[in-house]
Amino acid sequence: MGGENHCGTGPRSDYPIRAPKPVGQYISQIYKSRIGQFYAKGQYANENLLSMMNDAVVYGEPHVQLWVWHAPGQTRPTFKEAVSHEFEKTKVGASFGPSWTTHWFRVKITVPDNVRDKELVEFHWDANNEGLIWSEDGKPLQGLTGGGERVEWVLPKSFLDGKEHTFYVEMACNGMFGIGQGDLIAAPDPNRYYSVERANIVAVNPDARGLHIDTWIIGDAAKEFPSDSAEQHQALEVYNRIIETFEPGNKDSLKACRKIAQEYLGPNVDSHKVYESDKKPLVFGIGHCHIDSCWLWPFDETKRKVARSWSNQCNLMERYPELNFACSQAQQYKWLKELYPYVFERVKQKVKDGQFHPIGGSWVEHDTNLPSGESLVRQFVYGQRFFEENFGKRCQTFWLPDTFGYSSQLPQLCRLAGMTRFLTQKLSWNNINKFPHTTFNWVALDGSQVVCHMPPAETYTAEAHFGDVKRSMSQHKSLDQDSTSLLVFGKGDGGGGPTWQHLEKLRRARGISDTVGLLPRVHMGNSVDDFFDNLEAKGDKLVTWYGELYFELHRGTYTTQSNNKRNNRRAEDALRAVELLATIASIEGLCAYPKKEIDEMWESVLLCQFHDCLPGSSIEMCYHDSDEIYKKVFKTAEKILREASGLRETTANAVTSSTGVAFNSLPWSRHEIVELSDGELAVASGPGPFMKLRPFSLKSEETLVTLEQPSPDVFVLQNTQLKVKLENGLITSLYDLKANREIIPKGQKANQYVIFDDKPLYWQAWDVEVFHLDSRKELSTVETKVHEQKKHRVSVITKTKISDKSYIETVISLSAGSPGQQSYVEVSSKVEWHETMKFLKVEFPVDVRNTEASYETQFGIVRRPTHYNTSWDMAKFEVCSHRFADLSEHGYGVSILNDCKYGFATSGNLMRLSLLRSSKAPDAHADMGTHNIRWAILPHQGGLGHVTVRKGYEFNNPLKILEVGELGDVRSCFQTRRVWLESESDPAIVLDTIKRGEDDEKKGEESVILRMYDSLGGLARGRVKSVWELKRVTKVNLLEDEISEVEVGGDGGFDVELRPFEVATFKLELE
């Protein structure tokens, strides 16, 4: 026994007595900096891992031969048409363009013998733009995005036979994010050319590719794990050992390196089996591909993006069985179905297999600030019906990751459309306050709730990096209630979706969690619904958020692209009128219900509500498209209106009170003076949608409204209710004669135009930033004169200079007051607008005090602060409003009505309507030209009530004069009410929509759908009556599923009772 290392009487040890050599510590920052070198271009590229990525790269003739055909202009021909043309020879390096053109390539390849037996052979195509590979017989196979984003197409095994094979590449001369000139959001460069940089047959070295992803993730762990964790130091040590083991050119060394990587990643990262450990995951990865339906490219390009992106996903699902992919927007599925049936069938199969998940339940990922309540309803009706018809089921999750703020009634509408969940993440872009929750219950105005989750990685286009997985825990704000989260990954905005790199990285992230720990455990294979199922089980513990999810950014989108917003408002009103008339006409047997045309109109309007279209953040081309879309909608509306009514439209001058009628699309009767021709006035009144006219006459001495000019610059307009004083074109006094009070504070001026510098931090079309308020300048009026002095109306016209190029003509009118009706001051402006980065608004200081103002929103009212107490209050310096904004104190208030605007602000007692912006990106000509805008100042006794709500509707739906023509008279069914709310009903109830049942045609039924809501926020009761005999009445949801049966009384009527701000839909089945 014994030995030289043993000394003394203690325990024996072989531990060397003398240190054999000095050993140093890793100098952390140097060893970390070295990480990037292992896979970097540049001076070490021939000596590092890059040098071994491919076993062979074959290019040029005879193995790769190219021909091309150029599609004329900006056309996007079909495969069939394209390949019918003569192709000419071309080669790598040749250049194609200009922007937005399409070029079809015929590619013939012969895989050489030394490549044929390789494990993984790909075709790499990179032209720095977008492309789609088609088979020789016209099947779209795989999308391509240049610039290295997605350039590989795995060659089918059948191509590895040494023979020549043909396929096509459809090249689009635009990038994934359009063609911004020098900047992402700059207006498109009209003259961009693209050259084919690569058309290679590549035999990939799978070990090198695997090692690259291994070291990518281990390197990230070494850089991003906290330096006080053992796991970080271990990652750094493993990574450096891999570098030392690697020998350029030695394939065995790749295997040895990968073996070392397994110490950190575990043994299973080369397959989906890595996810089969039974440890509890916290982060649920879901593949996604955000495709903006238009944005920095037009709608037509999106149609191709869908085919490119989703065929890629189908391919990937075959290679990566763990991939679960969710995609929204029924419209995009419909495009695919119509234009790319082969890809649609593949998608359908993947839906059946449970990997491809249609999600969202809406027609497009729409804006939710600007569309009307009924538009939001139809987004769900058209969305859910499409998903159900094509995939056999509806969606459970409303999916709007990128929309610019979320209206307070969405939870109610979601619940009524069969959805209990909501996903977004956009509030992570707030630039003032951090939203405090990740997972919570979101509560609507009526108290309805949905479970909301905002992925803590704070993106819907995660690259599936180590950091994304890490942030899914470190940025989670609801850990007290639940620590799970969704990781929504995949290239997006311009389409794309996950790549094989994303899936490989996530496998390794899971491997790290199971092997060394610390990283939250990511899981693949679940759907979004699986994730929410778990949350719903804990629903009662989740914190609540009541009311709108106000987005503290992109406030300019309430105003940008003014014409488009006006078209939206007009189209929504036109559709209400069309559905009302077509319902009556079809039930009365006058014509068939034009369901197909109405569906087409709605689908068009819903498409234009896409979250970059209606908000105004798209390029100019998109607005040329939407102008055409709306034009068609209005044309169809006129056609249906004429067909249903039998009447023809006319100019007011051509009719008299005996040949004309007035059309009222609103659910209450109106009594108004209308002007038929110069001098001829008529009174329109009656219960039905078509009101007869009778001549209006006054005794000569009688005056209902007067206009006086006491001095050259002063005008006084007065009726029985209001007295308006204008000085230098501005309202210096508005006196309510009934309430005996002045509305304009002493020394202040209403209808004052103001202009602001409007240069936000970056997102021009999107943002107006808080500092713009500091640049306020008043515009002064050049001249004012009398415009009209009629028995029923008086007005003055003023001219306001904005600049040498821009001016405003404003007509300020006061009409005769009708007994029982609240009078208002009407303003009609024509703005000639040619400004750069300026914001035009109009102000109304009012002598009313409240810390909150009210704004009309979809199916209700939202209240917001008029002060800047906290940063949350201040953040709402510009807000969204529909037909009215209102500032009321106890007993009195003032509403500002508008006919096409959405931006508003109330600061103290100053109400300010936003009129026009002039952003130059991404549309260099946004809002340039002529604009006609109307608004009104409506003072009212009492608080905000039904008077304002109804005036808002009426102001947007002026009576329309039609000519009876050869019919001789209006059909009687239109002169009386068919279905209505009895007069004792609470006037807060608005019967907003009357339409036929969605399935009437299909099921051969005759039913009428009524949608009403409580507009003021209190319990509201009413009684519905109809001249039609009702077989059965049910309360239904938005999708017209029965909720409960409603008792019909002996008089054929039924009672309704609405919760505060409830949206209630009834289905009336007719005898």
Ligand SMILES: [Zn+2]
């Ligand atoms: Zn988007």
